[in-house]
Amino acid sequence: MTLSKPKQVIFNKAQEYCEQKGVRFTPLRASVYRILLQEDASIGAYDLLDKLRNTEDNAKPPTVYRALDFFLELGLVHKVESNNTFKACHHFGCSHPVQFLICDECGDVQEIQSQGVKETLEAQAKENAFTILTQTIEAHGICKNCQDKAA
Known part of the structure; x- marks a missing residue:
């Protein structure tokens, strides 16, 4: 799964941010984050799961929800409440409305x-x-x- 150059920069920064925070940016989390970065629209957990299954055959809903919770806690992803979907944040590491x-x-x-x-x-x-x-x-x-x- 290849990202455009600007999105690859964001991906690399997210990876570095996790290292600075002392948390693991596992290969599975990396796959989920790549999918989130590729989407212009926000994406629901089950649509994310369907895309993840292209590379992770045994991915299950709890896998995706754990990854999303991880990213939400770090501010790497926002939840779009009105349609229960998720969107990658491009300027994480700061508290912002x-x-x-x-x-x-x-x-x-x-x-x-x-x-x-x-x-x-x-x-x-x-x-x-x-x-x-x-x-x-x-x-x-x-x-x-x-x-x-x-x-």
Whole structure:
């Protein structure tokens, strides 16, 4: 399974990040992460399992879920809550709010960082004596490619 050069750079950084954290980036985890990096859309656990079975004949659902839990804990993957899928994070190693633009036509998922969203949300939470532990914002719509195809 070959990755494009930019995605291979991300893969290598993820591998190094795991080494720095003292956790194992096993061959099986590497296979799962490669699949996640290859996808433009987010991917569900069972679709991920189907793709993994192309190289790992005996892969089972717990195998995929353990790998996903591992990546989620390290911040290498985000969960797209609205459709229960997963997307590789390209700027891991830092705590950051997650914002997604999700195309309802092709399934493409773009992670973005909108200026002021985090600060506005935190200010409103503070006004309501609320402590935010995590923040994920998902916006559903139609991407430019799908809009162009429809035109």
